[in-house]
Structure formats: C-alpha cells, structure tokens
Amino acid sequence: MISEREIIARKVADRCCRRDIHNGSDINNIVEECCEDLQVNIPEIIQCETLTRSFCAFYLRGRPYLIYDSCLMEVLYIYDSIIMTENNEQDMEKLFYKLIGEELIRMNDLPRSLYFSGKYRNLNYSFDDNKERIEQNILQMVSLQSYFLIGHELTHLSLEASSSKGLPQDFWKFAKVSMQVLTERLIKDYPIDTFLKERAGYFLDTIPSSLKEYFDALWNSNRFRHFAEECYCDLMGLKLLLEHYRNPKDSVRAISAAINYLIFQEAVRSDVSDSGFFFGNIIHDVSRTMYFSVLRMEFLLIILQYNGHEHIEECFFEIQERSILTRYWSELIRKIPSEESFSVLSEEDLPNLDREHLVSVLIKTFYYAHIG
Numbered sequence: 001m002i003s004e005r006e007i008i009a010r011k012v013a014d015r016c017c018r019r020d021i022h023n024g025s026d027i028n029n030i031v032e033e034c035c036e037d038l039q040v041n042i043p044e045i046i047q048c049e050t051l052t053r054s055f056c057a058f059y060l061r062g063r064p065y066l067i068y069d070s071c072l073m074e075v076l077y078i079y080d081s082i083i084m085t086e087n088n089e090q091d092m093e094k095l096f097y098k099l100i101g102e103e104l105i106r107m108n109d110l111p112r113s114l115y116f117s118g119k120y121r122n123l124n125y126s127f128d129d130n131k132e133r134i135e136q137n138i139l140q141m142v143s144l145q146s147y148f149l150i151g152h153e154l155t156h157l158s159l160e161a162s163s164s165k166g167l168p169q170d171f172w173k174f175a176k177v178s179m180q181v182l183t184e185r186l187i188k189d190y191p192i193d194t195f196l197k198e199r200a201g202y203f204l205d206t207i208p209s210s211l212k213e214y215f216d217a218l219w220n221s222n223r224f225r226h227f228a229e230e231c232y233c234d235l236m237g238l239k240l241l242l243e244h245y246r247n248p249k250d251s252v253r254a255i256s257a258a259i260n261y262l263i264f265q266e267a268v269r270s271d272v273s274d275s276g277f278f279f280g281n282i283i284h285d286v287s288r289t290m291y292f293s294v295l296r297m298e299f300l301l302i303i304l305q306y307n308g309h310e311h312i313e314e315c316f317f318e319i320q321e322r323s324i325l326t327r328y329w330s331e332l333i334r335k336i337p338s339e340e341s342f343s344v345l346s347e348e349d350l351p352n353l354d355r356e357h358l359v360s361v362l363i364k365t366f367y368y369a370h371i372g
Contacts, residue, residue: 004063008046008060011067015050016050016106017051028045031043031045031066034147034150038154038157041064042064043057043065045068048068051102051103052069052106053071055068055072055149066153066157072149073142074368075098075265076145076258077139078091079257080257081127084134084141088126088127092332093123093332093335097119100116101120103272103273104116110359114362117365142254144250148241148258151237152233153233155232155236159229175299176219181302182299182302196210196214202223203223204223234259234296238255256297256300259297263294263296
C-alpha cells in the first residue's frame with residue numbers, strides 16, 4: 001500500500017516543482033485562525049513552489065492537507081505591482097512572457113518556452129525602480145490575498161467535513177437567484193439564441209431550446225453546483241479576512257485583484273493549451289474557463305452589494321479600472337509571429353538535449369522572487 005507521504009510527494013511533483021520550501025509561521029497562524037472559525041481540523045500544510053500556481057485543500061485517507069503554492073504569491077506580487085503603479089506596458093509584456101513560458105514548460109514544449117524565455121530576459125520590470133516606495137503596500141496586499149486564498153481552500157474542507165457534505169440551502173437558493181439576475185442582465189443586450197449557444201456550454205452538455213429549459217437543466221448540473229461551491233468559498237474567504245482584518249476597503253481591493261489575476265491566468269492557460277495555440281489570432285473566442293471566472297467575480301460583487309458594505313463597490317470597480325491586463329492581452333498576441341514564420345528551435349535541432357537540465361534552466365530563467 002502506498003504511504004500518504006508518497007502520494008503527497010507525487011501530487012506536488014506533478015505540479016512541476018520549482019523547489020520545495022519549509023512552512024512559514026505566518027501561514028500556520030492564518031490556517032489555525034481560519035480552522036478555528038470554520039470548526040475544522042487543522043490540515044498538514046505542504047508549502048511548495050510549482051508552476052501550477054494554485055492552492056489546494058483535500059482529504060487523504062481521512063486526514064486534511066493544504067497545498068500552499070508560493071509561486072502563486074510570487075506572480076500576485078508582480079501583478080499587484082503593475083496594476084498599483086503605472087500599468088506599464090513593458091511590465092505587462094514581461095509578465096505575459098513569464099506566464100506563457102512557464103505554461104509551455106508544464107506542457108513539455110521546451111523549444112517554444114526557450115523562445116519566450118529570450119523575450120522575457122530582454123525586458124525589465126519598471127516597478128523595480130520604485131520598490132522602496134511601493135514595497136510595504138504591495139506586501140500588505142499580497143498578505144491579504146494569501147489570507148483570502150487560504151480561507152477559500154479551507155472552506156472546501158469544511159463543506160466536505162459537514163454532515164450534509166454540500167452547500168448550505170440558503171446559499172444554494174441565493175446562487176440560483178443570482179444566476180437568474182446575471183443572466184437577465186446579459187441578455188438585455190445579447191440575443192437569447194446566441195447566449196444559449198455560446199454560454200450554456202460551460203455548464204451543460206446540450207444546448208437548451210429556451211431560457212426555461214436552460215435554468216431547469218442548470219439547477220441539476222454538477223458543473224453549476226461546483227461553480228456555486230467556488231462562489232461560496234469566495235464568500236467565506238472574504239468573511240474570514242474581514243473578521244481578522246478590520247479594513248474592508250483594502251480587503252476588497254486585494255480580493256478583487258486576486259480574482260482578476262486568476263481570471264487572467266486561466267485565459268492565458270486556455271489560449272496556450274489550445275491545439276492551434278493563438279499565433280496571429282487576434283480575435284479568439286472567450287474560453288469557457290474565462291466565462292466561469294468572470295461569473296465568479298460577478299457573484300462576489302452581488303454578495304458585496306447584498307451585504308451593503310459601505311464604499312465596497314467603489315473599491316471593487318477601482319481594481320477593475322486599474323487592471324487592464326486582459327485588455328492588453330490581444331495587443332500582445334499581435335506581437336507573436338504566425339505559426340508559419342515562428343522562429344524557434346525544434347526537438348530535431350537539439351539531438352543532445354538534456355531535457356531535465358533544460359527544464360531546470362528555464363524554470364530559473366522565469367524566476368522572480370520567493371513570496372511566502
């Protein structure tokens with residue numbers, strides 16, 4: 001029988017490790033506070049740095065675990081620095097090359113990753129010149145985001161540990177009403193037939209013929225239940241943060257920025273993993289993943305509005321205005337050569353390629369800093 005330790009080691013290794021690191025006391029304290037509020041057992045924390053860049057909480061043979069991935073905090077530090085300073089296009093471009101290059105490493109497409117590593121090395125982050133001025137504010141923002149993300153993941157554990165093993169009925173009802181509200185807003189300026197064809201596909205396997213059929217199927221969709229659970233975990237992550245940090249404006253700014261980044265990360269990941277990549281394709285369809293992520297943000301805004309937090313909405317939209325990365329993404333695509341003219345080494349050009357060594361070199365190339 002495989003030991004828990006070996007299973008965990010494989011889980012982490014599959015995420016494409018940059019390096020393993022030891023637990024930090026601040027993270028332990030946050031986990032303990034959240035677990036006390038959620039009334040769940042404290043999980044074993046697996047702190048690592050991987051190119052998957054995501055947190056994950058789960059039970060293994062009855063024991064709780066939390067994977068805390070510092071690579072996510074690293075890229076949130078870069079993202080926060082860009083949007084809270086001048087939205088410098090060179091900074092955004094350098095971040096894009098990092099995300100694309102690292103995603104190609106995960107896909108084992110090393111020749112193309114080499115191309116983007118060269119583009120990445122040729123640029124510098126302008127916000128590094130103002131580090132002393134922004135460092136404290138950015139680190140505070142990253143700390144709030146870390147608390148929110150930990151609270152979100154631990155809420156998944158609390159749902160799994162509950163006797164009902166599912167969402168509270170009140171929130172399920174709220175999620176259904178919110179989905180109806182968001183759909184009604186969208187179809188005011190969007191033909192219903194087009195909506196059903198392009199948007200229903202994320203939650204449903206077949207295209208419904210009417211809005212009523214859409215909602216009837218939606219309430220029985222496992223994918224929609226998963227989506228509603230993610231929204232509930234966002235709500236609890238926000239509540240946990242506000243209980244331990246009394247400045248709601250800063251908290252909402254940090255959470256909004258974190259979700260904005262996660263939307264962007266999924267967009268990049270979806271485009272890069274597309275079989276045709278996106279060379280020269282300036283107009284490409286919004287992925288189902290993007291639709292899911294944007295809906296999550298809209299749900300969170302409805303929750304904030306419903307709870308009537310003063311000035312919260314203005315802080316939320318402040319970050320939306322600052323965050324122009326997704327708008328700049330199509331501009332970057334213009335700079336990527338077409339498939340036919342894409343100048344990159346192929347595997348055949350590197351007969352003596354030591355793949356393990358090259359992966360290590362590429363990972364180090366895209367490294368910025370460890371943010372615990």
